[in-house]
Amino acid sequence: MSILTPSDHGYEDARRAAVWNRRIPNENPDVIVLAETADDVINAVNDARAAGRKVSIRSGGHSWSGNHIRQGATLIDLSRMNSIVEINREAKRAIVEPGCQGTLLLKELMALDLFFPVGHCVGVGIGGFLLQGGFGWNSRVYGPACMSVTAVDVVTADGELVRADENNHPDLYWAARGSGPGFFGVVIRFHLKVYDRPKAIVNCAYIYPAEVLEDLFTWAGEIGPKVPIQMELILLPHFGFDGGKEIPVAGATFADSEEEAREIAKILETSPVLDRATVAMPYVPAQMEDFFGAVHFQYPDNHRWCPDNMWTHASAAELIPGIREIVRTLPEDPSDTQNFSHLQWMNWGPNHPDAPERPDMAFSNEDEIFLSAYAAWSDPALDETHSKWAAERMRGMEHLSTGTQLADENLSQRPSRFMTDENYARYDEYKAKYDPDDLFHTWWDRP
Ligand SMILES: Cc1cc2nc3c(=O)[nH]c(=O)nc-3n(C[C@H](O)[C@H](O)[C@H](O)COP(=O)(O)OP(=O)(O)OC[C@H]3O[C@@H](n4cnc5c(N)ncnc54)[C@H](O)[C@@H]3O)c2cc1C
Helix, strand or coil, rough: CHHHHHCCCCCHHHHHCCCCCCCCCCCCCCCEEEEEHHHHHHHHHHHHHHCCCCCEECCCCCCCCCCCCCCCEEEEECCCCCCEEEEEECCCCEEEEEEHHHHHHHHHHCCCEEECCCCCCCCEHHHHHHCCCCCCHHHHCCCCCHEEEEEEEEECCEEEEEECCCCCCCCHHHHHHCCCCCCCCEEEEEECCCCCCCEEEEEEEEEEEHHHHHHHHHHHHHHHHHHCCCCCEEECCEEEECEEEEEEEEEEEEEECCCHHHHHHHEEECCCCCCCEEEEEEEEECCCHHHHHHHHHCCCCEEEEEEEEEEEEECCHHHHHHHHHHHHHCCCCCCCCCCCCCEEEEEECCCCCCCEEEEECCCCCCCEEEEEEEECCCCCCHHHHHHHHHHHHHHCCCCCCCCCCCHCCCCCCCCCCCCCCHHHHHHHHHHHHHHHHHHCCCCCCCC
């Protein structure tokens, strides 16, 4: 374990390394604890409480907002607690530490013909990802990844290590599935249900010119409810290699057989502007490395990022004016050789007839379509304008929104609901029970 304070050599490096986004909050924890064991975490919590300092927590560091970089806090950095403790092939169970990256977990599981809906990008930590819900690969089939958490081992505000599951501390278990950065404890181990590896993993991808935006989104809205649950359909207006705007349409498909995958893939051939596609890959057997590589290309390291998002079930006709405005105004950075700002439209479909029933858990706000706008730039001089863009665009479409997803939260600029009213009330009750003195930092803001 290492403990760093602002005067220590290595403190600033540790503070910066705690956030993947290069846009790091201008706040300084009083203490950074690089924990390696459960005892390190217990001691850090007890020391912080005794010193009257609040606690923030980092696992993989992929919080866009750098939620855990807080002035005067004890930052418990769990990135060194990154082991896959156990995988039980027969029982289809795994135990994982929070600093483990989803990519690495999935690699180990797939070697055993198993699968888990980890996040789409290289580097996303299991810790924050599972606590906030977790839209992972093939998540439409399994539900948000937190639905596959069967228990958590938690260090509570009074420094006790407890197991929370359906029977023990069920209220803590409830909160660990969806309260995200508001969770009032330090999770040091996740117990997971894992799945059989899908037999056919297929990439169905097209790229369209931006001129057909209206046709494409109208079509996507129409087919959305009919898209088989094993396909995650994403439209991603962005900048192409030539600097012009284009619209990739991707349908990652996870099926039980090649035959089934081929059948599913056909839905993307119903596009009314199929003949305008500049790239068409109707059916390409894929490795997960291909998917991670393609997504990571869209989210390169060493950039400054600011997203904002909304859930919606509005019609394409209602959404298109806002989408058009987002695409028209995608932020650019002349100092970058390629611009990476983009919009993501995802067909989520929690009401699809094959979607799994949601259990009673904090995660409780989702809708048919997920829209997320991401501003990316490198030059700090653009912070002022570019960091406002995503929230401004989402504000313009707020009348069509049914809330926000914590994954791409921007609560400090635009608070929006991410749980039901009933769940906010339950959260407050449980937080008061487990963390009566507000030891743990929570969301930047909440509606
Ligand atoms: C490039 C990129 C791609 C992404 N792709 C996806 C995606 O495909 N699907 C998706 O759902 N989300 C995605 N996200 C969002 C991401 O899942 C969330 O930001 C998540 O919180 C990251 O987890 P982490 O452990 O890496 O983050 P961290 O920044 O370490 O944690 C986020 C917050 O969670 C809390 N926290 C973390 N660990 C613990 C713990 N062990 N105990 C208690 N509280 C804790 C803290 O408040 C912390 O600030 C992506 C983010 C990025 C930057």
